[in-house]
Amino acid sequence: MFALVDCNNFFVSCERVFRPDLEGKAVVVLSNNDGCVVSRSNESKAMGIKMGVPFYQVKHFVDEGKLHAFSSNYALYGDLSSRVMSLLADAVPKIEIYSIDEAFLHLDGIDPETVPQLCADLVAKIRKWVGVPVSIGVAPTKTLAKIASHFAKKYKGYKGVCMMDTDAKRLKALELTPIDEVWGIGRRLAPKMLEKNVRTALDFVQRPCEWVASNFNINTVRTWEELRGRVCHEEEREERRKSICTSRSFADMIEDERELVLRVSDFAAMCAQKLREEGSAAYDVTTFMYTNRFRDDLAQYFPSVTIRLDVAANSAQEIVGAALKAFRTIFRQGYKYKKAGVIVSNIIASDAIQASIFDFDDELRQKHDRLSKVMDAVNSAAEASGSASGRSMLRLATQRPGHYADGIRSDFRSRLYSTSLDDIIEIH
DNA sequence: TCTGGGGTCCTAGGACCC
DNA sequence: TCTGGGGTCCTAGGACCC
16 A cells, blocks of 8 residues: 655645744745746635736735735745655655655555554644644555545545545545546646546546557556556656756846856756765756747747766866856847756766766866865855855856845745744744 | 746657668 | 668657656
8 A cells, every 4th residue: 555645735834834824814835936826725726826827917816915925935845845754754664755745655564454543643743743734645556545635635524634445435536536637647638538538537447458558658558557456656766866957037038148157057056066966967968048938029049959078077167167068059149038947967876977088187077076075065064054145155156146046036935934044043 | 017947757750770 | 663671779749747
């Protein structure tokens, strides 16, 4: 059996931990630049506010005092997430962290009789110790556990825990689950299903396997198997990410080449830092830029180019150098850029870096590595001391002065309640 | 006026090889 | 005029997830 633990309305719930006065009120959390709604309390869902709507379309609710909006505060959410995950990890032999607000628990080796109490205890403990409400679904496969967790969240009677431990319960749940709510059936496949008269998960599992295979692909067949109780999604994902992307939309459009160089340098340096944090190095560095796709009246340009390094790298100097080299080949004057980013891919473990026989700069690379270690040590000490600019206190001269978040709109940002010493002291 | 950011996997088709 | 068969690897695009 698997359990899926899902934090309810996670970002909103994190904000409410420090603003208990907002319990029971309509609250939303916004994406970067205060662009879109990305988390909603039950009350704001009930008002008809949809996931992903542009904030300006619902801002009038805020002005009318009917809605409370927060800019996103990822330092806060990341910190509370790791607290939730550590409580889960203490409770069972094996967990798989699936996203910032979800984890699968492997329940093999745990007496099935004790599982309902174990889950109920976890719900209570996480609520009491971290302050966040969670729902838990238990079922024979991960796809079914997802469905069970929806029930746990939707119906108060479950008190946060839904056990799908008999075939009768499984079939009942499938009958009540619209096909578009199934994990693995997305916005493209759902209309295709409806076209073929498949409205619920039960309709779907009643079709023959051959029908699924000939109309859809292997992933959809796996979903079908999982809904019937056969495990297809068992193994954990690999530890090492296969690509790392750092990108941002700008509060205003940028035309100036020098200004874009500073942004791209920042993004590349952040990618390099993330690589070093997980002991990785990358061969490929991609730089991309977007003009504003919502502005039909402006010329559009979405270039992207990838540079392959001879030797996999993770130092800021090398990643930034490659990103800027890529940038120079695609930058064109005369466009108004709204977004840019850097992707590093073709990733290996940094202790497995192979020297190239054409590499005449080995000594230079070793210097870069030593300098990176010093920069990381200084920056992490600065961050630990609670400095807001800690992570970027030491940086390359091509990067922007100031804070990483400068130039990103966040008018409704909460405090760094749990991670910044300055904020903690001030709040107290 | 204002519209996010970060990932994974599969597949079809082309390049290339024998 | 005639023009095989089979394999691998890579990439871009499309689907999915949070």
